[in-house]
Amino acid sequence: MTTSTSPVTSTTTWQNWGRTVRVQPVRMVSPGSVDEVCAVVRSAAADGLGVKVVGAGHSFSPIAEAEGVLLSLDRLSGLIRMDRETRTVTFGAGTRLHEVSALLEPLGLGMENLGDIDTQSLAGAISTGTHGTGLRFRGLAAQVTGAVLVTGHGELLRIDADHRPELLSAVALGLGALGILVEVTIACVDAFDLRAVEKPEPLDAVLESLHERASAVDHFEFFWFPHTRTALTKVNTRVPVGEGRTPLTRGRRWFDDTLMANGMFRMTCGIGRAVPASVPWLNRAAERLTGDRSHSDASSKVFATRRTVRFREMEYAIPADQAAEALREVRDLIERERWRISFPVEVRFAAADELWLSTASGRETAYIAVHRVIGEDVGPYFRAVEDIMRARGGRPHWGKMHTREASDLSGQYPKLAEFRTLREELDPEGSFLNPYLRRVLG
Numbered sequence: 001m002t003t004s005t006s007p008v009t010s011t012t013t014w015q016n017w018g019r020t021v022r023v024q025p026v027r028m029v030s031p032g033s034v035d036e037v038c039a040v041v042r043s044a045a046a047d048g049l050g051v052k053v054v055g056a057g058h059s060f061s062p063i064a065e066a067e068g069v070l071l072s073l074d075r076l077s078g079l080i081r082m083d084r085e086t087r088t089v090t091f092g093a094g095t096r097l098h099e100v101s102a103l104l105e106p107l108g109l110g111m112e113n114l115g116d117i118d119t120q121s122l123a124g125a126i127s128t129g130t131h132g133t134g135l136r137f138r139g140l141a142a143q144v145t146g147a148v149l150v151t152g153h154g155e156l157l158r159i160d161a162d163h164r165p166e167l168l169s170a171v172a173l174g175l176g177a178l179g180i181l182v183e184v185t186i187a188c189v190d191a192f193d194l195r196a197v198e199k200p201e202p203l204d205a206v207l208e209s210l211h212e213r214a215s216a217v218d219h220f221e222f223f224w225f226p227h228t229r230t231a232l233t234k235v236n237t238r239v240p241v242g243e244g245r246t247p248l249t250r251g252r253r254w255f256d257d258t259l260m261a262n263g264m265f266r267m268t269c270g271i272g273r274a275v276p277a278s279v280p281w282l283n284r285a286a287e288r289l290t291g292d293r294s295h296s297d298a299s300s301k302v303f304a305t306r307r308t309v310r311f312r313e314m315e316y317a318i319p320a321d322q323a324a325e326a327l328r329e330v331r332d333l334i335e336r337e338r339w340r341i342s343f344p345v346e347v348r349f350a351a352a353d354e355l356w357l358s359t360a361s362g363r364e365t366a367y368i369a370v371h372r373v374i375g376e377d378v379g380p381y382f383r384a385v386e387d388i389m390r391a392r393g394g395r396p397h398w399g400k401m402h403t404r405e406a407s408d409l410s411g412q413y414p415k416l417a418e419f420r421t422l423r424e425e426l427d428p429e430g431s432f433l434n435p436y437l438r439r440v441l442g
């Protein structure tokens with residue numbers, strides 16, 4: 001892990017990737033060692049300043065907003081140690097997910113599951129509930145077996161099977177409210193490839209058998225462009241490394257992912273924003289242009305996609321068996337309100353876990369995500385979709401836009417009161433709180 005003798009400090013304005021948060025903290029620091037993190041926390045407390053940690057800035061919610069000290073984990077990165085017998089690997093908390101995959105590859109290991117964005121920091125991904133897709137597989141935080149964090153006292157706390165193991169289910173997905181993660185230990189699996197099959201299918205047929213489809217394969221998801229009748233399905237099957245590996249050629253990857261999925265999509269979103277009446281036609285054109293493709297490659301290369309079109313997102317977690325009906329309601333809503341929505345709706349799945357604040361805690365989960373390109377008004381669309389999801393016991397993704405508060409989230413998270421008690425123990429002065437965390441935690 002990278003170390004240094006003094007933190008790097010600046011006073012520049014910070015904004016997140018989705019441009020939903022913009023803030024000028026009193027100071028921004030980038031510690032190069034664990035000791036420096038402890039010193040930053042103690043110094044901030046002496047100055048009466050709060051501390052918030054930022055990773056890659058990929059959260060759409062203001063979970064990392066800081067008016068006091070904004071602390072970057074970028075210099076706390078890299079592989080710290082591994083245990084070959086247990087296949088657990090410890091990383092600096094600021095390690096980017098794509099770096100995690102690259103470091104695991106020569107060890108013959110991989111992550112159990114990944115999301116479709118790999119630019120996040122490891123700490124940011126687990127702290128906000130990044131999940132990926134697959135009813136047989138849990139989100140990233142559920143893969144955590146140990147952590148080291150700096151508490152509000154500026155002291156180190158180790159949590160693993162031998163040190164306060166009862167706290168792991170809270171700390172693994174702690175929203176940045178319990179302390180500053182500096183080390184994270186992950187339970188890895190033997191490396192594997194993914195065989196990907198992507199194809200358009202009639203939306204109604206997909207919805208008729210949605211839960212069965214998701215249950216029958218390793219990883220299933222689909223996108224639906226509003227104003228069309230087609231689901232763009234993706235099935236990823238786990239296979240041994242190198243078994244019939246057929247990666248996309250450089251030319252095909254450039255055409256599909258750079259030109260079409262980003263370049264052309266940016267252009268159509270721009271047209272749709274300028275001329276909303278054109279959106280249904282543009283989406284139907286995209287429906288016709290989307291072709292079949294299949295390929296196989298190392299799991300990390302198939303899980304992740306590159307996205308350069310900036311957008312804003314809200315995502316809700318609901319019981320998996322309610323996904324089809326919920327999406328039908330979203331479709332009917334868009335038609336009824338005559339909205340023109342250029343960005344696709346995304347549907348994914350996850351296995352249940354036991355983490356205190358996980359959106360998949362205690363139940364098989366479907367995730368329905370809605371988006372709008374930057375510059376479009378998200379308000380009416382997101383609020384109406386949120387109402388649909390709340391009626392189905394929906395839990396909002398902690399790192400994405402929503403309007404929920406602690407008073408109505410407590411019914412969704414039975415351990416929320418215990419989490420608040422733990423937060424007060426580890427951070428009695430509220431050094432790691434900000435307006436967003438006060439809103440959702442109380």
